[in-house]
Amino acid sequence: MKSEPCKDPALIGLEAEALRHSLRRPDGRRNVVNVGDVAIGGERIVIAAGPCAVEPNDSLRLTALGVASAGATILRGGAYKPRTSPYDFQGLEKEGLLLLDEVRAETGLPVVTEVLDPRDVDLVASHADMLQVGSRSVQNVPLLREVGASGHPVLLKRGLMTTVFEWLSAAEYIIEAGGGDAPVVLCERGIRTFEPTTRNTLDLNAVALLRELSRLPLIVDPSHGTGRADLVPAMSRASLAAGADGLLVEVHASPGDSWSDAAQTLGLSSFAKLVGECRTLALALGRDL
Ligand code: PEP
Ligand code: MN
Numbered sequence: 001m002k003s004e005p006c007k008d009p010a011l012i013g014l015e016a017e018a019l020r021h022s023l024r025r026p027d028g029r030r031n032v033v034n035v036g037d038v039a040i041g042g043e044r045i046v047i048a049a050g051p052c053a054v055e056p057n058d059s060l061r062l063t064a065l066g067v068a069s070a071g072a073t074i075l076r077g078g079a080y081k082p083r084t085s086p087y088d089f090q091g092l093e094k095e096g097l098l099l100l101d102e103v104r105a106e107t108g109l110p111v112v113t114e115v116l117d118p119r120d121v122d123l124v125a126s127h128a129d130m131l132q133v134g135s136r137s138v139q140n141v142p143l144l145r146e147v148g149a150s151g152h153p154v155l156l157k158r159g160l161m162t163t164v165f166e167w168l169s170a171a172e173y174i175i176e177a178g179g180g181d182a183p184v185v186l187c188e189r190g191i192r193t194f195e196p197t198t199r200n201t202l203d204l205n206a207v208a209l210l211r212e213l214s215r216l217p218l219i220v221d222p223s224h225g226t227g228r229a230d231l232v233p234a235m236s237r238a239s240l241a242a243g244a245d246g247l248l249v250e251v252h253a254s255p256g257d258s259w260s261d262a263a264q265t266l267g268l269s270s271f272a273k274l275v276g277e278c279r280t281l282a283l284a285l286g287r288d289l
Pocket of ligand 2 (some may be wrong): 226
């Protein structure tokens, strides 16, 4: 099908036909994605929090209890970890999924966790409330199709090197595979630039832009976006001010002992303070938390 160039100045360079499920609707109505009983994309800001990785100790449980009492409503934690080095901890895999089940049962928090391999989608979907497609997988077409066909809510992270168009196109693969209405939430997590002093450069332009031009809910991961725990609060506030529907934050009951990404991981008291600040901000923005 031939695509018409889009005339809306906000959408210059993007092709309306190529982004048929993800561009803004003419009436401006945005999608809401339900994860358990948590709605992402509505008036209420949603905070997903938890450790980078599920570990074989009580850190997941202690962290989940702590973030739940601070106001997080979704638990994050990776059982399959896409590490840069094959010699680093790769995640607990099935054992990690079982630990997530236990902690969900105790806290009532729905769980978002990454699936790396299309062959694992059924298994991970049978334990998770939301499937995370990580930044390294954003253009893994078989994986995108498989998560879309699962019917599960999907959290689609932006790749380190993907443009907004490529990112939305990845969402289109998922939604198409789900019959045109698969529930997808975007997650900005920083892109690679020439700047080495932070792990990534959190692209808040993309957040403000996507609020204008896309119907998909969008959350921000300031942990991977900065790589530094001390920058996470400021970039969380900035993300909400730019229009994000929520946050994905790495938190650990004992951050220094975190098996991965310790430098960007908040402790429970810093996280509780952050949620308080975000609540004040949400109200100022006419939203809720
Ligand atoms: C994560 O959130 O666990 C993760 C690995 O992030 P990213 O895919 O953004 O690097
Ligand atoms: Mn991490």
